[in-house]
Amino acid sequence: MADKMSDHCYELVADCRLRAATDLFAHTWDPVVLATLSLGPRRRRELRAAIGGISDKVLTEALHRLLANGLINRHAHAEAPPRVEYALTSLGQSLVDGPMRALAVWTTEHGDELLDAQESAARTRSTHG
């Protein structure tokens, strides 16, 4: 869908490449995987453990997407128990250092505000409902 969009994108919203970027965050676990990898290269198993609560299949899909976007790379060692390490590429690193850090900072600064707003909105809704 994003493919088809891209043609009209420029017409629709001035800054539509923004959408290409936000798509990188569109999947639940992708940012979490990236954040985890920002701590250093990790193996699949380590990722699962570090993240917790992510299913095996979904992790695989997330890794594939990140690979396809050139945000991470995959290094398979020819060892006894297969060993594969994932690490951020420079592109991935730049995404983490820039936008994700900004998001992290924003969250630490405005997280409470966000939660307050969400709660008060929920309260308003239940009061009026």
Add this chain to the structure above:
Amino acid sequence: MADKMSDHCYELVADCRLRAATDLFAHTWDPVVLATLSLGPRRRRELRAAIGGISDKVLTEALHRLLANGLINRHAHAEAPPRVEYALTSLGQSLVDGPMRALAVWTTEHGDELLDAQESAARTRSTHG
């Protein structure tokens, strides 16, 4: 600074607050609506026109989510043809000024890189598949 980033991410992964933040970008149109509203208050109709290609229902849902998250506010005028204006709250403005701008900057700086990576990944896949 890198340490600070690591700390943030580590905490956020652990706390999942990062997900609370990325969820704000999880829906296709929410960031687009936000970006459009960053240009100034807009009415529903204007939003639809400015964005283009968004369905009526989905716009409504996006607005509801943004309202529920306290990122925008709604001002209904008691006029002849109903008139409702949506505008960014200070929280929404801070999100736009911070993370979204960072994302826009990243996109302008690394957009080509991202596209290259995507294309070469697609090529690799089709070559090997």
Add this chain to the structure above:
DNA sequence: GGCATTACGCACCAATCGGTGCATGTCACC
């Protein structure tokens, strides 16, 4: 009263997303 405009709700649908469970291939080790 009937019409047009505007905001918005609702029912129905296809596609997608994330989750669970099971199967496969590799290679050290027994």
Add this chain to the structure above:
DNA sequence: GGTGACATGCACCGATTGGTGCGTAATGCC
């Protein structure tokens, strides 16, 4: 040759997302 750790693949499923179309309430205007 069988077993176990590890990285993946695949089939199946329920919930969610976005899209389409239609209905409705409010109100100025003819």
